[in-house]
Amino acid sequence: GVIGAALWLGVWATLANKGLVDPKISRKIVHCGSGPLFLLTWPFFSASPSAGIVAALVPAINGLRLIRAARGLVRAAGGIRATLRSIGVEVQTRTLSRADGVKVDMDEPEDPLVKALARTGKADEVVQGPLLYTIVLLLGTISWFS
Numbered sequence: 001g002v003i004g005a006a007l008w009l010g011v012w013a014t015l016a017n018k019g020l021v022d023p024k025i026s027r028k029i030v031h032c033g034s035g036p037l038f039l040l041t042w043p044f045f046s047a048s049p050s051a052g053i054v055a056a057l058v059p060a061i062n063g064l065r066l067i068r069a070a071r072g073l074v075r076a077a078g079g080i081r082a083t084l085r086s087i088g089v090e091v092q093t094r095t096l097s098r099a100d101g102v103k104v105d106m107d108e109p110e111d112p113l114v115k116a117l118a119r120t121g122k123a124d125e126v127v128q129g130p131l132l133y134t135i136v137l138l139l140g141t142i143s144w145f146s
Contacts, residue, residue: 005062008037013116026116031130035137042145052145059138063131069113070127 009030016026038058045051118125 004041005034005038005058008034009062009113009116013113016116023116024119027119030116031133035133038137038141045145052142055145056138056141059134059141063134063138065113066117066126066131066134070123070125070131 012021012026012030015021016023021029041058042055045055114123114126117130
C-alpha cells in the first residue's frame, strides 16, 4: 500500500517535473486516482482485526509526507531564498550555480511533491486540499475497513 502510493505519486510528480505532463493535469490525476486505487488494495490485507490499522498506515504516512513537505523538511520547499530568509539570511541574487554548473532558481520550490500537488507551487498548499483528502482516506479506512 505505502509503496504503491509512493509509486503512484512519484510517477505523476516526475512526469510533471520533467514537463511531460501539465502539472494541473498531474495534480488532478493524483487526486482522482489516489482514493480509488487505495480502496482497490484493501482485499490484499489480511482478515485480522488489526488489518484496518495497518491499512490506515498508508494514508497516515502520506499525510506525514505532506506535512514534512509543507514545512520544508524534504527539501527547500518554499525555494532556497525563502529557506535562507527563514533563518535570517537575506540573499539578493535570483539564481545560484551548483557545483555541477547547473543554475538553480532561488525562488522555485525544489520539492517534487510540492511541485506535483500545489497549484501555485507554494509548499503550504499541500496541507490544505491534499492533506484534507488524505485525512478523509484515513478516517474512512479506520471506520469502514473490513
